[in-house]
Amino acid sequence: MGTLALFFVLRYFYRRYTSPLVKVPLAMATNFWVAYFGLVPPPNDKQDELSEFLIRVGQDGDQTPISVLWSVMGKPTVLVNTLQGIKDVLIEGQTKRKDSKVMIQQHRPPTNVQRGDFIRLAQNLVFGGPNINNTVGEEWRWRRHVLLPPFQPRQLVPNLLPYVSNRAKQLLDLFGKHAEQETAVELDEVFMDLTMDVINYYLYGRNDLNYDMVGGCTNLKNIHHHLGMGFMSPKVWLPFGLNKTNWAQRDFLAARKLLKDFINDSLDRAVKEDPPNTSSTTKKTYPSVAAAAMASGHYEDPDRFDLINDFLSLTFAGYDTTAHTLAFCFSELARHPEIQNKIVEQVRQVLGPPPVDPASITAEKLARMPYVTAVYRETMRKYPAVALIPVHVNHDTPVDGTIVPAGAEIWCNVRGIQMNPRIFPNPDTFDPSRWLKPETITEQQQETDDGFDKMTSSSTNGTTKVDADHQYNFPDLSFTLGQHSCLGKNLAILELRTVIACTINQYSLSLKPGTEVNTKIVLTTKPRDDVWVYFKKREA
Incomplete structure (x- = not known):
């Protein structure tokens, strides 16, 4: 010894x-x-x-x-x-x-x-096999090639914006009921339901999915939570293949099976809505991610093993991150009525007073509300969904002048750099004005910059100056950078901008006394406690 x-x-x-x-x-x-x-x-x-x-x-x-x-x-x-x-x-x-x-x-x-390495191993075990978020090399590349186009703004915005606008209207109705009753709303749960609805609608191109399989639509997030607890289990790290046994995975095995059965049933419904046609190369856009994936010819296994795993990964990665961001955002707005007033002023110039017809909301109008964009970007700076991005070094790698x-x-270190006072002075202060570009730049870019990421290799400008005087040039690190940037980035941006603009246009927010907003990391950054907010209807 x-x-x-x-x-x-x-x-x-x-x-x-x-x-x-x-x-x-x-x-x-x-x-x-x-x-x-x-x-x-x-x-x-x-x-x-x-x-x-x-x-x-x-x-x-x-x-x-x-x-x-x-x-x-x-x-x-x-x-x-x-x-x-x-x-x-x-x-x-x-x-x-x-x-x-x-x-x-x-x-x-x-x-x-x-x-x-660690996150790849854990993902492979918890999700039950390879998927777009735990593969590397060519195994990852073909998945990215197939799944990227539906998430680019050219396809995503026209297909998804009408649904998001109408779903936001349902959200406003809920807030209206609480405003009449003068009762507070716990926002994190509400926003997780919203985001789960948005993701599932776009994945399958329809909202009449068989939620009875999972105990109802609102229970879907709870099953994902049970699956996510697998990442916290020490049994994931057992050696000699013990971590692959049903015994080691019993805490989350039932949740994984239920979610995969739901995904498979939802894919059946998507096929009935838009049967795949792999023989034609003329169709460039599809109404859903499922339609694009099945038409690609890459997901041909009869049991849909790869497709189900990829869809499980996409849902798991996105359902709570956008929701937590919205909860953090509304908690900050509830503490800053002056920021709410600035939002209202800009939104009403573009969308008009409430109630706003969901059909009237367009990508062009969202682009004319830079302060709304600044609000969600400041939220993601202070409360990044991803606190750190882990990678493994294959070959000696230069990192800002040092060889790793x-x-x-x-x-x-996403969390650390976004709280660095040398880049963001007074980093603890919630200040959306950090992200507002000078008017000359804004005017030059107004016709070409719609606020969405084209998700191409040239999306990140490596020569743009970033310092305390140019905070607005800081990239969206929470969505990561480069070829592995988050597929759901534009979906999240669309949802964030629409919900923030429509809600603050119609309601003022105030934090319920005693509510504290702190962070907790469970894979992603989430509120440690419930986020309770009062809503009060604004005058039109």
Whole structure:
């Protein structure tokens, strides 16, 4: 036993003190899991230790561009704390190397970095197989190629905006009932139902899905929550294949099966609505993601294994992130009536006084409300859905002037950099004006910039200046960057802008006394406690 212990001690010192990272500043963590294993800690209902750690590191000028955690095994986890460093990782690092053909022939990864090892392993186990969010290389590439077009604004906006506008109208009716009764609304639950409806409608192109299979529409989010608890289970990390057994997965196995059965039934309904036609290449747009996927010819397995896994991943990744963002956003607006007034002024110039006909809301009108966009962007700065982006280093990788060696893990510190006062002065202050471009720029871009991401390789401008005087140029890190940017970004943007504009146009918000808004990380950043808000009808 003593010899084994000595072996591990010597290996730790050898790995740490012969590494190119030996002179990189240490990221001092107090949490056991972060400090000794480089792992995201379990959720904490009393304190968001992970966010506090990431913010502290991101605000420390001595830890730029990177700092490092050393696990007890001598493996480094590198925190990237500058925007340039994050771009180096997510854009350059995930782009195929010039010698990618040689790498593939040698059965080596063709990119410098790829998705983090731990999250890929956990996703594969919890979701029951490969999907677009846990695959790499060509296995990921063909999925992205098929699923990307329906999420680009040219297809998504005309297909989805009418539904989102009408669903927002239902939301306003709910708020109206509470306004009449002078009762508060718990917003996180309400917004999760909204987002789940939006995602399912666009995935399958219809809203008459068989929700009885899952105990009703509002219960769908609860089943996803049970599935998500699989990521928190220590059994996921059991060795020797034990983590793949039904016993190890019993806490979430029933939820996964129920969700996959629901997805398969929903796909059957989507096929009846718009039968796939893989023989024709003339059809360029489809009414739903399902229609595009089944027409691609790539999802041909009769049991739909890959398609169901991809749709489960898409739903799981999106149903709560947008909802939590809306809950955080409304909690801030409820504390800032002056910001609400600015929204109302701009929205009424474009949409007019309430009630607004849902059919009158267009992408062009949404683009003429930059302050609404600024509000959701400030929310995502202060409460990013993704606090960090984990990646694994395949080959030695330059990160803002420092070489990170192969085999290391990287955390792109989204939470920390977005609270960095050198970029965002007074970072604790909720200030949407950070995102308002000078009028000259706004006028020049008004006809071409609709606020949606074209999701092409040129979407991120690597030469744009970002500092305290140019905060509005900071990219949407919560959606990640580069080829692996979030597929659902435009769906989220459409929902956020529509709901914020329509709601504040019609109602004033105030926070219920005693309501505290703090963060908690359970895969994504969510409110630690319920978000209770009062609504009061505005005069037209």
